[in-house]
Amino acid sequence: MSAYRVGKGDTLRSARVSPSKRRRTRRVRIGPISIGGSAVIAVQSMTKTPPSDVRATVRQIRALERAGCELVRLAVPDESAAAVLPEIRGRTGLPLIADIHFDYRLALAAIKAGFDKVRINPGNIGASWKVKEIIRAAAGSGAAIRVGVNAGSLNKKVLKKYGSPSAKAMVESLEKSLELFEQLGFKSLVLSAKTTNGPDTIAVNQRLSQRYRYPIHLGLTEAGLPFEGAIRSAATLGVLLQQGIGDTIRISLTGDPKLEVEAAYELLGTLNLRKRGPVVYSCPTCGRTQIDVARLARQVKLALKKPAIRNSSIATRYFTVAVMGCVVNGPGEAREADYGIAGGKGKGAIFVHGKVVKTCSEKRLVAALLEEIVKENPKSKAQSSNRSGV
């Protein structure tokens, strides 16, 4: 179904998903930002602290914000969590989403607290009147609602009809959930359909995008530890994004949520859908390498995240840095990047926009590279918004 497939005569370059080729969805406001329509694909993550620990939760939200997260979701498991939502709301300007299961009153409390969106699975909220209460409250406050369906929580009748949670069954189940929203004319909706399996998640989201114009939240559930989870998510979400499907993404990882944000930008950057912050490339090393490329690349990456850099214009400016191991391919590749290091034996050359500006010892290389980058990027206050990506 993709119009963006590499066909006869196409170059890989022309297979990029330009913003104009993204599937056009309805624009939905989530507090100060929008998702869908012509908005860039928004990056979201979830806090992993108990919400009742307000201090830890706010600290994690701020860390996510510094990492570039644009929407933060919080699980609201019970009344004690609901009770602290106004305080959390008051301590951050980031768009907040409440993740609600079973108890409609928790969703009402989140909306009353000023949360910008609630995520519900109408199937586990129960009676229709409870779902309607949530819809009316959201409509009254301008909050959006994400309606999700997971392979494990299908409408019972639909599951009986199809016998398994196929893509068709999942979309039909979601369709039933959306009836109440349509009856009440509520359109600030975001849809999601997730499974733990790549091909199934691709198939169900392709169907969703054919059927609806609401923005789609992409994610793979229970993706795993950071290494495996990032690969599984990228393989799945990458296919959909390349087909122009998806308006907001979360890379679910077992671990620090900042990694989810980092992985999301790496994925969007690889597909040229967003450009944010410095991107570090490095060669894989081989028998020609006479310099510690892995250490240098790690040091460059860490140096670009240090507070002095993080609070400057460099933090969100897009540029590329190449760390290359040798004089055979190194200089050529480093020249392609905005900044680069090409290693030799115990020393290396620093490149700035394709020109060698100095050579120095291996020990001095990272500091010298940083000096060149900072020289070209005078410090300024951190940019409050990074939504200027492609």
Ligand code: SF4
């Ligand atoms: S850049 Fe040089 S050292 Fe690195 S992989 Fe290529 S040939 Fe090997």
